[in-house]
Amino acid sequence: MTDPVIVHGYRFSVYNQIVRMALQQKNVTYSSVEIDPFADTVPESYLEMHPFGRVPSLVHGDFQIYETAAITRYIDQAFDGMSLVPAGAKQAARMMQVISIIDNYGYWPMVRQVASQRVFAPLYGQASDEAEVAKGLQESRVVLTTLNKIAREGLVLNCQQVTLADCHLAPMVGYFVQVSEGEKEFEEHQALNRWWSWISCQQSFQTTRPPLPSQH
Structure with a gap:
């Protein structure tokens, strides 16, 4: 009997979607447990699994792991199917570089400053912080320029x-381009635009893309 796979995550989290995309690409059947890391309290049982209270975490049988990049590497090696790590030292290194760029320099401006302010804040009856949006758009430009160069290569x-580079980047872009200014910035990068047209049509992205929360 195959050990069950459980994803503990937050439905609106880009990192939750990253893991789900990897699982979809490997045709892994899994179940989900909703954990809201922004709630006033995180269940003690989850903190035993993830002491920092972030999402997602993956459970496969008696094995538990957190940190998205580690989870997706585990998924790629633990399950059958086409590898999500490209063959060749240069290709694999570029993949890890994209993941590092988006984690360290892209997530905060693209998702937390631009998308969260313009997409999520109004849904929760809050005004957008336009200074944060402007700062996020400015800091996103060097990220997009750098990733466009990599895509062009x-x-x-x-x-x-x-x-795994595609799985990691697509959910971030999916939120960013929902903001008109973000979409405009993105459209100026030809190689990335071509990539987005392709990845956004992949089943693994389409079936894991989270719906927006109902307006409060």
């Missing part, structure tokens, strides 16, 4: 093979 983000 063609080692990864090349519209040929879904890798």
Whole structure:
């Protein structure tokens, strides 16, 4: 009997979608447990699994792991199917570089400053912080320029093979382009635009893309 796979995550989290995309690409059946990391209290049982209270975490049988990049590497190696790590030292290195760029320099401006302020704040009856949006858009430009150069090079983000780089970047872009200014900024990067047209049509992205919360 195959050990069950459980994703503990937050439905609106880009990192939750990253893990779910990787699982979809590997055709892994899994169940989900909702954990809201923004709630006043996080269940003690979850803190035993993830002492920092972030999401997501993955449970596979008696094995537990957190940190998204570690989870997706585990998924790629633990389950059958086409590899999500490209062959070749240069390609694999570029994949890890994209993941590092988006984690360290892209997530905060693209998701937390631009998308959260313009997409989520109004849904919760809050005014957007336009200074935060402007700062996020400005800091996103160097991220997009850098990723466009990598996409143009063609080692990864090349519209040929879904890798962990694609899984990691697509959910971030999915939120960013829901903001009109973000979409405009993104459209100025030709190679990334071509990649987005391709990845956004992949089943693994379409079936894991979270709906927006109901307006409060």
